[in-house]
Each structure stands twice: as structure tokens, then as C-alpha cells.
Amino acid sequence: xxxxxxxxxxxxxxxxxxxxxxxxxxxxxxxxxxxxxxxxxxxxxxxxxxxxxxxxxxxxxxxxxxxxxxxxxxxxxxxxxxxxxxxxxxxxxxxxxxxxxxxxxxxxxxxxxxxxxxxxxxxxxxxxxxxxxxxxxxxxxxxxxxxxxxxxxxxxxxxxxxxxxxxxxxxxxxxxxxxxxxxxxxxxxxxxxxxxxxxxxxxxxxxxxxxxxxxxxxxxxxxxxxxxxxxxxxxxxxxxxxxxxxxxxxxxxxxxxxxxxxxxxxxxxxxxxxxxxxxxxxxxxxxxxxxxxxxxxxxxxxxxxxxxxxxxxxxxxxxxxxxxxxxxxxxxxxxxxxxxxxxxxxxxxxxxxxxxxxxxxxxxxxxxxxxxxxxxxxxxxxxxxxxxxxxxxxxxxxxxxxxxxxxxxxxxxxxxxxxxxxxxx
Numbered sequence: 001x002x003x004x005x006x007x008x009x010x011x012x013x014x015x016x017x018x019x020x021x022x023x024x025x026x027x028x029x030x031x032x033x034x035x036x037x038x039x040x041x042x043x044x045x046x047x048x049x050x051x052x053x054x055x056x057x058x059x060x061x062x063x064x065x066x067x068x069x070x071x072x073x074x075x076x077x078x079x080x081x082x083x084x085x086x087x088x089x090x091x092x093x094x095x096x097x098x099x100x101x102x103x104x105x106x107x108x109x110x111x112x113x114x115x116x117x118x119x120x121x122x123x124x125x126x127x128x129x130x131x132x133x134x135x136x137x138x139x140x141x142x143x144x145x146x147x148x149x150x151x152x153x154x155x156x157x158x159x160x161x162x163x164x165x166x167x168x169x170x171x172x173x174x175x176x177x178x179x180x181x182x183x184x185x186x187x188x189x190x191x192x193x194x195x196x197x198x199x200x201x202x203x204x205x206x207x208x209x210x211x212x213x214x215x216x217x218x219x220x221x222x223x224x225x226x227x228x229x230x231x232x233x234x235x236x237x238x239x240x241x242x243x244x245x246x247x248x249x250x251x252x253x254x255x256x257x258x259x260x261x262x263x264x265x266x267x268x269x270x271x272x273x274x275x276x277x278x279x280x281x282x283x284x285x286x287x288x289x290x291x292x293x294x295x296x297x298x299x300x301x302x303x304x305x306x307x308x309x310x311x312x313x314x315x316x317x318x319x320x321x322x323x324x325x326x327x328x329x330x331x332x333x334x335x336x337x338x339x340x341x342x343x344x345x346x347x348x349x350x351x352x353x354x355x356x357x358x359x360x361x362x363x364x365x366x367x368x369x370x371x372x373x374x375x376x377x378x379x380x381x382x383x384x385x386x387x388x389x390x391x392x393x394x395x396x397x398x399x400x401x402x403x404x405x406x407x408x409x410x411x412x413x414x415x416x417x418x419x420x421x422x423x424x425x
Contacts, residue, residue: 072403108156298326345374368414
């Protein structure tokens with residue numbers, strides 16, 4: 001099935017799901033064209049609601065300011081404002097528990113498949129959910145320089161595939177190397193150090209498992225290292241003469257493309273192709289903070305003028321790499337007759353499935369009046385239904401994260417937040 005066909009199928013099934021959730025009745029025929037029938041992971045739809053829309057609200061407490069991160073059938077989440085973590089597998093109704101979980105940072109961790117990388121005192125521990133084993137990485141090998149205080153800013157450890165990108169204190173690690181990747185594909189984590197340090201301490205990193213390469217940002221220069229050749233000198237892309245890089249926004253790195261926000265007065269979203277150094281400035285700019293990139297699809301939030309923001313949310317745009325033009329959310333109200341509940345396609349956080357077909361959006365941290373769980377399939381935006389309330393306009397949510405088979409998010413009202421998820425299998 002092509003990306004366009006999958007998106008068409010998603011649009012069809014999502015429309016049916018929303019109709020059912022709102023109590024509408026009537027016959028609904030499946031498409032007769034066999035090319036429009038679903039294939040994995042959306043086989044065997046049940047009453048028009050495929051597994052991709054199996055939305056679950058749990059009663060599991062998640063701290064309003066903590067991280068939620070989805071992996072391979074698992075979701076890690078923070079239980080405290082500063083420290084405290086736990087995780088579930090899809091189908092669980094309570095956290096499974098993590099050894100030393102009370103001491104790991106609640107705002108900063110990463111999930112690689114079925115492994116979770118936790119942080120305590122600037123040190124990493126790799127927790128394998130398949131056997132509950134933990135592997136602490138020695139301070140002499142990996143010692144983080146800093147850990148950002150916020151959820152969405154640049155500088156957190158980053159995971160893609162089996163690789164975890166880190167920024168290290170050259171005065172503490174034995175080899176003095178600032179950029180390192182931890183390979184968690186085996187039982188014992190392997191630390192890959194890159195011989196050539198950036199000219200200054202890196203401000204943020206990102207990793208692209210498809211290449212595989214890691215990018216580090218220092219003083220408006222992006223250094224791109226080859227994970228398979230760590231002794232080689234990195235590519236360097238000096239953006240200091242092209243409005244630099246805003247390090248309050250985490251860069252995204254997929255399939256050789258780096259999606260970043262520049263450091264101009266209002267900040268523009270741009271795509272850097274590391275194969276030739278070419279830069280595409282998106283047609284609709286300036287942009288707000290959060291960026292998303294996966295599977296050849298990018299998503300971001302606009303901040304061109306007062307018309308792009310309302311309450312706590314911003315108008316979104318979704319496009320395909322390397323196109324500068326994107327589909328921009330309109331002014332369709334979530335609730336007919338009032339602007340108070342916000343607009344469809346307006347949000348604060350974004351997460352894209354690895355195939356690029358599903359773009360999920362939500363609010364950030366405390367769940368306000370305009371913060372809903374939404375989905376774009378490349379051509380339209382939809383508010384996803386509340387599985388427990390067919391009369392609601394949709395499901396209120398924040399801090400969405402997705403893998404190929406699992407979506408995690410906070411759901412609730414204001415600072416009372418519980419864990420929610422979608423099983424995509």
C-alpha cells in the first residue's frame with residue numbers, strides 16, 4: 001500500500017470512527033476497490049474502527065510536568081516532578097515498576113524499542129523491559145554535560161533505532177570525547193566515541209539510525225558524525241552566516257535530513273540536507289518551538305502573527321520532505337458555535353510514526369481548554385474521540401509520543417493527568 005493509499009484509508013476509517021463515537025447511525029460499506037483495503041498494521045477492521053484507533057484511557061497517574069515516551073509496545077512515563085519513573089506494556093492497568101525508579105529523572109529519558117534509558121546524577125542506566133535487567137554505564141564512559149529542565153527544549157538525550165546520542169563532559173570521561181552514541185542493541189550496551197570534538201561544547205544532539213549518523217550542534221555549526229566510522233572527521237555545516245540555530249528547539253534528524261529552527265528574530269523552520277548542504281526554508285514562517293520529522297513527513301507550528309496562536313496552542317503545518325509548501329491547519333472550530341475550545345489542527349506537541357503516515361498532535365503538560373489529541377493523515381486534521389464519552393468533542397491530551405506500534409500521551413484536565421495510549425497493532 002502506498003503512503004497516499006494508507007492516508008486515504010486512515011481518512012476513511014477515522015471518519016467512520018468519529019461518526020460512531022458521536023452516536024451517528026447508518027450503513028457504511030467497505031471500499032470495493034481491493035487497492036483501498038488495509039494491509040498491516042491495519043488488517044481486519046472491526047466495525048470501521050481499525051486497531052490504529054484503539055484509544056485507551058488508563059487510571060495510571062502521570063505527573064503533569066513529566067515525560068511520556070513510547071517504544072515497542074511499551075510506554076515509559078514520569079511519576080514525579082523531578083524524579084520518579086515507571087512503565088507499562090500495552091494492556092496494563094498499572095505500572096510494572098523499575099529498579100531504582102524513584103531516583104531516575106522524570107523529565108529526561110529515552111525509549112529505544114523495548115529498552116528505556118534513564119538518567120540519575122548525569123549518568124545513564126539502560127533498562128531492558130524484556131527481562132527487567134539494568135545496565136549502568138560507567139561515568140568514565142558517559143557523563144552528561146547538562147540535562148535540560150524543560151520537556152521540549154534542545155539538549156536531551158536522543159534515541160533512534162538502537163542508538164542513544166549523548167553530550168558528554170570532556171573533563172570527566174576518560175577519553176575526553178564530547179559526542180558519544182550508546183548502542184543498546186545487545187545485552188551489554190556499547191559506547192561509541194567520536195574522535196574529533198566540536199570546537200565548543202555541544203548544545204544539543206540528534207541521531208539518525210537509518211544512515212547511521214549523529215549530529216551535534218555547537219556555536220551554530222552542525223557536526224555530523226558517521227557511527228560506522230567514529231575516527232573520521234565529521235561533516236561540518238556552518239550556519240552562523242545563515243541565521244544560526246535556535247537551541248531552545250530540539251533539532252530532528254531522519255534519513256539524512258535535519259529539521260531545525262534558526263535563530264533569526266522570530267525563528268524560521270528549515271530543512272538541511274546533509275548529503276549536499278542545501279537548505280530549504282519552509283514557505284510558512286516564523287515558527288513556534290516544537291518540530292517533528294519522521295518517514296519523510298515533517299510537522300511544525302506556526303507563529304507568523306497573532307492569527308496563528310489561540311490560548312495555549314498554535315496552528316500546525318504538515319508537509320513532505322523536501323517540499324517547502326505544507327498543509328496548514330485552518331480555522332475549523334473544535335466545538336460548533338464557539339472559539340473557546342480551540343481549532344482543529346492547533347496544538348503544541350507533535351509525534352510522527354516512522355512511516356510518516358500518522359501525525360499525532362496534543363497540548364503540552366497541563367491540559368487546557370484547547371488541548372486535544374489530534375491526527376493528521378497528510379491531507380486533513382481530525383480531533384480523536386474520547387473512548388469513554390461519546391458526547392464529548394474529543395479527547396483532551398498533552399505530550400504525545402509515538403513509535404511504529406504504540407502512541408503514548410497524557411489525558412485528563414488541567415494538572416490532573418493520567419496515562420493514555422493507542423495500540424496501533
